[in-house]
Amino acid sequence: MRLTKALYELRGSDVFLVKENGTSERVGTKEWWERIQKFRCKNVAKINDARKYGEALKSCGLCSNHENYTALLNIVVTNMCNLSCWYCFFYPEKSDYLYEPTVKQVEKMILAAKRFNGYTPPVQLTGGEPTLRKDLAEIIRVCKKLGSPHVQLNTNSVKVGVDYFFDERATVEELAEWKRAGLNTIYTSFDGLSEKSNPKNHWEIPYAVEAYRKAGLKSVVLVPTVSKKNLGEVAGIVRLAAKHSDKGIRGVNFQPISLVGAASKREREELRVVQSDIIEELESLGLDYEDWYPVPAAATLADLVGGNKPHVTFYNNEKCGMATYVFPDKHGRKLIPITRFIDVDRFLKDLESLRSLRGKLKAGLSVAKDAILERSLSRALMKKLVSYVIQDELPDGTRISRLLENIVAKGDYESLGEFHEKFLFVGMMHFQDEFNYDVRRVRRCSIHYGSPDGRVIPFCTFNVFPQVYRDRIMRDFGKELGRETVEEIERERGKIREFRKLVKQDREKRKVYEEFYRGHG
Numbered sequence: 379m380r381l382t383k384a385l386y387e388l389r390g391s392d393v394f395l396v397k398e399n400g401t402s403e404r405v406g407t408k409e410w411w412e413r414i415q416k417f418r419c420k421n422v423a424k425i426n427d428a429r430k431y432g433e434a435l436k437s438c439g440l441c442s443n444h445e446n447y448t449a450l451l452n453i454v455v456t457n458m459c460n461l462s463c464w465y466c467f468f469y470p471e472k473s474d475y476l477y478e479p480t481v482k483q484v485e486k487m488i489l490a491a492k493r494f495n496g497y498t499p500p501v502q503l504t505g506g507e508p509t510l511r512k513d514l515a516e517i518i519r520v521c522k523k524l525g526s527p528h529v530q531l532n533t534n535s536v537k538v539g540v541d542y543f544f545d546e547r548a549t550v551e552e553l554a555e556w557k558r559a560g561l562n563t564i565y566t567s568f569d570g571l572s573e574k575s576n577p578k579n580h581w582e583i584p585y586a587v588e589a590y591r592k593a594g595l596k597s598v599v600l601v602p603t604v605s606k607k608n609l610g611e612v613a614g615i616v617r618l619a620a621k622h623s624d625k626g627i628r629g630v631n632f633q634p635i636s637l638v639g640a641a642s643k644r645e646r647e648e649l650r651v652v653q654s655d656i657i658e659e660l661e662s663l664g665l666d667y668e669d670w671y672p673v674p675a676a677a678t679l680a681d682l683v684g685g686n687k688p689h690v691t692f693y694n695n696e697k698c699g700m701a702t703y704v705f706p707d708k709h710g711r712k713l714i715p716i717t718r719f720i721d722v723d724r725f726l727k728d729l730e731s732l733r734s735l736r737g738k739l740k741a742g743l744s745v746a747k748d749a750i751l752e753r754s755l756s757r758a759l760m761k762k763l764v765s766y767v768i769q770d771e772l773p774d775g776t777r778i779s780r781l782l783e784n785i786v787a788k789g790d791y792e793s794l795g796e797f798h799e800k801f802l803f804v805g806m807m808h809f810q811d812e813f814n815y816d817v818r819r820v821r822r823c824s825i826h827y828g829s830p831d832g833r834v835i836p837f838c839t840f841n842v843f844p845q846v847y848r849d850r851i852m853r854d855f856g857k858e859l860g861r862e863t864v865e866e867i868e869r870e871r872g873k874i875r876e877f878r879k880l881v882k883q884d885r886e887k888r889k890v891y892e893e894f895y896r897g898h899g
Contacts, residue, residue: 379435379436379843379846381435381817382397382398382399383397383398384396384397384398384816386405386411387402388408388411391407391408391409392404392406392407392408393405393406393407393408393410393411395814395816401813403646403650403813403814404650404652405652405697405814406652406653406654406697407654407658409654409667410652410653410654410657410667413667413668413670413672414672414696414697414700415696417671417672417674417675417696417726418674418696419674419677419692419693419694419695419696419822421677421681421691421693422445422693423444423445423446423447423691423693424442425440425441425442425444425447425494425495426493426494426495426496427440427441427442427493427494428442429441429442430442430443431443435817435839435843435846436843436846438820438835438836438839438847439829439833439834439835440494440826440833440834440835440836443821444821444823444836445693445821445822446691446692446693446694446821446822446823446824447494447495447496447497447499447688447689447690447691447693447824448491448494448495448499448690448824448825448826448834449499449500449690449691449692449824449825450499450500450501450502450530450824450825450826451487451488451491451499451500451501451502451526451826451827451828451834452501452502452504452532452825452826452827452828452837453479453484453487453488453501453502453503453504453827453828454477454479454504454505454506454827454848454852455478455479455484455503455504455505455506455508455511455514455517456476456477456478456505456506456507456508456510456511457473457475457476457477457478457505457506457852457856458476458478458505458506458507458510458863458866458867459505459506459507459510459534459867460507460510460534460536460537460867460870460871460874461507461534461536461578461579463578465603465605465635473852473859474858474859475852475853475856475857475858475859476856476857476858476859476860476863477506477852477853477855477856478511478856479830479855481513481516481517481520483830483855484517484520484521484828485520485524486830486832487828487829487830487834488501488520488521488524488526488828489524490828490832490833490834491826491828491834492524492525494834495688496688497525497687497688497689498524498525498526498527499526499690500526500527500528500529500530500690501521501526501528501529501530502529502530502531502532502565503517503518503521503529503530503531503532504532505532505533507533507534507536507537508531508532508533509531509533509537509538510537510866510870514531514556515555515556515558515559516559518531518556518559518560518561519559519560521560522559522560526560528562528563529560529561529562529563530561530562530563530564530565531556531561531563531564531565532565532566532601533564533565533566533567534566534567534578534579535564535566535567535579535582535583535586535587536578536579536582536586536874537870538553538582538585538586538589538590539579539581539582539583539584539585539586539589539877540582540585540873540874540877541589542585542586542588542589543585543877543880543881543887544873544877546589546592549589550589550592550593551593553589553590553592553593553595554593554594556593556595557593557594557595561595562597563597563598563599563628564590564595564597564598564599565599565601565631566579566583566586566598566599566600566601567579567601567602567603568583568600568601568602568615569602569603569604569608570602570608570611570614570615571611571614571615571618571895571898572611575607575608575611576608581877581878581881581891582874582877583894584890584891584893584894584895585890585891587622587625587626587627587894588625588890590625590626591625591626595626596626596628597626597628597795597798598625598626598627598628599627599628599629599630599631599803600615600618600619600627600629600630600631601630601631601632601633602615602630602632602633603633603635604632604633604634604635604651604655604656605634605635605649605650605651606648606649606650606651607649609651609655609656609659610659612632612656612659612660613659613660613662613663614898615630616630616660616663616704616713616802616804617663617713617898618895618898619802620704620706620713620802621706621897621898622894623706623802627802628798628799628802628803629798629802629803629804629805630802630803630804630805631803631805631806631807632656632805632806632807633806633807633808633809634650634651634652634653634655634656634806634808634809635649635650635651636809636810636811636841636842637649637650637811637812637813638811638812638841638842638844641813646813652808653699653700653806653808656806657670657700660804663704663713664712664713664714664715665702665704665713665715665804668717668723669702669715669716669717670700670701670702671700671701671702671722671726672694672696672697672698672699672700673692673694673696673698673699673700673701673824674692674693674694674695674696675726676692677691677692677693677694678726678729678730678732679726679729680692682729682732690824691824692824693822693824694822694823694824695816695818695819695821695822695823697808697816697819698807698808698819698822698823699805699806699807699808700805700806701803701804701805701806702715702716702717702804702805703715703716703801703802703803703804704716704801704802704804705719705772705773705800705801705802706802713802714773716801718768718769719767719768719769719770719772719778720766720767720768720778720782721766721767721768722766724766725763725766728766763779763782763783764779767779772800774800776800781796781797781800782797784796784797807825809837809838809841810838810842811842812842815838815842819838820836820838820839823836823837823838823839825837827840827847827848829851830851830855831851831854831855835847
């Protein structure tokens, strides 16, 4: 728990984080490093709070030392789970308490984030397994009532898949109620194409995806946790996502494993995956380093679209994550990166010049004249968009210039949704652990956790030091784990065992499963 000096050092073709005590951890290839350095962000957000926690790891939360706003507010609605995955942060059986914040406490967390940021951020409801909450629809409604523009549900999808198998109508109606309450996106675990690589939810995912589709939830993101155990399947996962884009799968967001807790150097080397490993695996689909962009690449566009209003800024550290968009054919055999349609690098460079110009023009303007300037700059940006288009017509006949003009003109989730219907998002977010922890990354973190005590805490602080943050908060605001809760978890696991037994025996019921994986694994 002591801060130490460190540097990034090139050793051969790889970059390592080297600490003054002599320990080192690989963070990526030289090619990856050179790519992300082009997008280093110097802008700083001003958090609406006078406190200054300093650099102490034992007192972290959003304060005047933080340099980025909240892009996604995680709210843990339960620490209960129907699984016990070996790499997960949550092990309910090993706890002697149940953490399930009340709806009022959820409301308090959202309002705290609004106070810090000046706007209500997108919210992700997470756990544990949030689908075990009986009042999930009510929690979603609260998020929307308080102004969250986008609500995600982070789930393993096991309960949804099992419930759909046993009672299709009731399950679809429950999911439809979540949608009516305001749920926008399903953010679901998916670690591989086989039962061996994905014992978590291999059997349940096909039924869950079918249930989401029938309920009208048409924004599903697959979230594989990647270690060396399943690294070889990342390209296949993207192809599978592309195949089922018509069922609402809109993206894949890889998460290289975060090794929180005791792990020897040998154990880390056997499991450790970094972003460049995933990028190189995806070269087989026609993607290379120049097709990928770190999170802060979106900062200038977000600022121009956001204008004077408080907004998500994406002033992240360049090492936090990478992403791109691809246009898939319906079989997922061919993926065309967005850089084949748009000169993205030149577009981003010119956007930065436009932002600089706006800053100079805005000095001393009245509110009315400032509003006129914003509209003028927006129109100028739309006119310039066409000049960046390399190939305007997508393979299905859609004009990409029209999609981009809508995004810039409206700047809302509806216009982004139209874009996502055509393109598949492929990204990765590399959360830290004690071995590769960089405080500068944390200061620019944009994925935060709400806490019932009113703090808003960066992701990598919250989870990497559980004894100070996650576990302590849940223990302080939880209650004794009762026998009834333990029995409920066991009943859910019993249903999972029964489902897996039946689906292997019933050929008619297995059609959903077989169609989902046909041609993949």
